Amino acid sequence: MSQPAVWFVTGSQHLYGPAVLAQVAEDSQQIAAALSASNSIPMEVVFKPVITDADSVRKLVLDANGDPNCTGLIFWMHTFSPAKMWIGGLSQLHKPALHLHTQFNESLPFATIDMDFMNLNQAAHGDREAGHLHTRIGLKRKVVVGHWGQSKVQEAIGSWGRVALAWNDWQGAKFARFGDNMRMVSVTDGDKVSAEIQLGFTVDGFGVGDLVSEMAAVSPTEVAAKLEEYGDLYDLVPELQIGGARRSSLEDGARQEIAIQGFLDARGYKGFTTTFEDLHGLDQLPGFAAQRLMAKGYGFGAEGDWKTAALLRAFKQMESGLIPGTSFMEDYTYHMVEGEECVLGAHMLEICPTIAMGKPKLEIHPLGIGGKADPIRLVFEARPGPATNTTLIDLGDRFRFMVNSVTAIAPPPMPHLPVARALWEVKPNFADGLACWILGGGAHHTAYSYNVSVEMVEDFAMMCGCDCLVIDEETTRKSFQRRL
Numbered sequence: 001m002s003q004p005a006v007w008f009v010t011g012s013q014h015l016y017g018p019a020v021l022a023q024v025a026e027d028s029q030q031i032a033a034a035l036s037a038s039n040s041i042p043m044e045v046v047f048k049p050v051i052t053d054a055d056s057v058r059k060l061v062l063d064a065n066g067d068p069n070c071t072g073l074i075f076w077m078h079t080f081s082p083a084k085m086w087i088g089g090l091s092q093l094h095k096p097a098l099h100l101h102t103q104f105n106e107s108l109p110f111a112t113i114d115m116d117f118m119n120l121n122q123a124a125h126g127d128r129e130a131g132h133l134h135t136r137i138g139l140k141r142k143v144v145v146g147h148w149g150q151s152k153v154q155e156a157i158g159s160w161g162r163v164a165l166a167w168n169d170w171q172g173a174k175f176a177r178f179g180d181n182m183r184m185v186s187v188t189d190g191d192k193v194s195a196e197i198q199l200g201f202t203v204d205g206f207g208v209g210d211l212v213s214e215m216a217a218v219s220p221t222e223v224a225a226k227l228e229e230y231g232d233l234y235d236l237v238p239e240l241q242i243g244g245a246r247r248s249s250l251e252d253g254a255r256q257e258i259a260i261q262g263f264l265d266a267r268g269y270k271g272f273t274t275t276f277e278d279l280h281g282l283d284q285l286p287g288f289a290a291q292r293l294m295a296k297g298y299g300f301g302a303e304g305d306w307k308t309a310a311l312l313r314a315f316k317q318m319e320s321g322l323i324p325g326t327s328f329m330e331d332y333t334y335h336m337v338e339g340e341e342c343v344l345g346a347h348m349l350e351i352c353p354t355i356a357m358g359k360p361k362l363e364i365h366p367l368g369i370g371g372k373a374d375p376i377r378l379v380f381e382a383r384p385g386p387a388t389n390t391t392l393i394d395l396g397d398r399f400r401f402m403v404n405s406v407t408a409i410a411p412p413p414m415p416h417l418p419v420a421r422a423l424w425e426v427k428p429n430f431a432d433g434l435a436c437w438i439l440g441g442g443a444h445h446t447a448y449s450y451n452v453s454v455e456m457v458e459d460f461a462m463m464c465g466c467d468c469l470v471i472d473e474e475t476t477r478k479s480f481q482r483r484l
Contacts, residue, residue, distance in 0.1 A: 181304025271299025287349025
């Protein structure tokens with residue numbers, strides 16, 4: 001989106017006269033300007049003329065639906081706005097919505113308050129009228145409560161705004177699959193038609209030969225520029241440095257990255273999948289290319305996992321403008337010593353370097369599956385801190401989001417593990433957290449993020465019309481099973 005914006009929409013009516021309406025508009029413009037200037041909100045907040053009748057609502061919604069830069073609408077009832085006039089328009093709204101329950105003044109002027117003040121500043125019940133109608137017509141919306149000038153309110157709006165960016169990015173998005181999914185695997189498969197109907201993105205398959213042809217067109221000049229970039233960003237092992245015995249493997253990895261990005265960009269794709277079972281014509285599994293492209297914001301899923309590729313792309317959008325920290329992830333193995341339980345997350349190769357603690361190393365090692373040459377890869381440890389682990393699964397009759405709140409910890413030395421990895425503790429605890437994940441049908445592939453919160457995942461699931469299961473510090477196995 002060239003200029004993403006949220007529209008600030010205020011409701012009122014003609015009952016109070018033109019002077020009140022003029023004041024409503026002035027106050028609303030001030031609020032919109034303050035929100036737009038907030039560092040917590042990652043897009044412009046645009047004031048829209050005050051709504052006073054049904055025709056205005058219908059026009060507003062049609063304009064919003066048709067504006068590619070409109071990411072969503074913020075609704076606020078400064079006065080009392082009879083809700084029946086909103087039905088015809090809101091029932092057709094296809095953009096994310098947030099209901100801001102606020103008022104212009106932060107404090108009440110108790111010594112001077114009169115009925116004129118009361119009539120002007122009556123969001124306390126004007127918003128309740130709106131809320132009833134929103135619930136009755138089934139409007140999917142976020143509700144934020146508090147004074148618009150407070151940082152916590154602006155942060156809540158900004159968090160929702162990031163999610164709205166991701167939802168809009170999904171509408172009409174395309175994801176490419178090089179080969180099919182890993183054979184005989186359930187969770188990486190799914191109903192792509194239902195996904196396009198409900199979630200808005202499409203998934204297309206391509207033969208690996210298409211990628212091989214793209215690689216053949218990469219010029220030596222392009223490869224040389226990539227190799228120089230790699231030398232600046234990463235610590236290269238001697239075999240991959242200039243004159244190294246396996247420098248050609250690095251050159252092949254550069255061709256893969258250039259070819260995949262060129263293929264995606266030329267055809268308008270926002271992410272991709274690969275699988276180690278379909279590498280015909282490639283010299284090595286393109287794991288390093290996946291690492292590099294994830295760091296640039298593309299979605300990725302291993303073994304043909306198109307749902308995680310789309311989810312990762314959405315998370316990359318949500319963290320726009322922040323220090324990036326989101327990756328494709330797989331729960332790989334456990335440390336089960338009592339009192340020290342934690343999960344070691346990794347993959348064969350494809351973990352995004354935006355989660356790295358320190359400068360990644362660029363190495364080359366054998367890979368026991370795929371039957372190809374030893375692949376290059378970035379090796380690093382993920383930084384400690386609070387994070388989330390989220391999956392999107394297809395249950396046949398519906399899609400489901402599941403999110404687990406985790407705490408990444410600094411890992412001990414693992415000198416013989418030649419892949420990028422993260423180590424985290426599960427909330428509420430190891431046994432209950434993992435039991436709930438399995439009971440809910442959670443996948444082994446996830447989007448792992450330091451920036452995307454549990455609340456953001458819940459908001460995203462709501463925009464998508466999906467259920468969302470949360471596993472956090474407040475979860476018990478019994479309450480989770482009741483929810484199921």
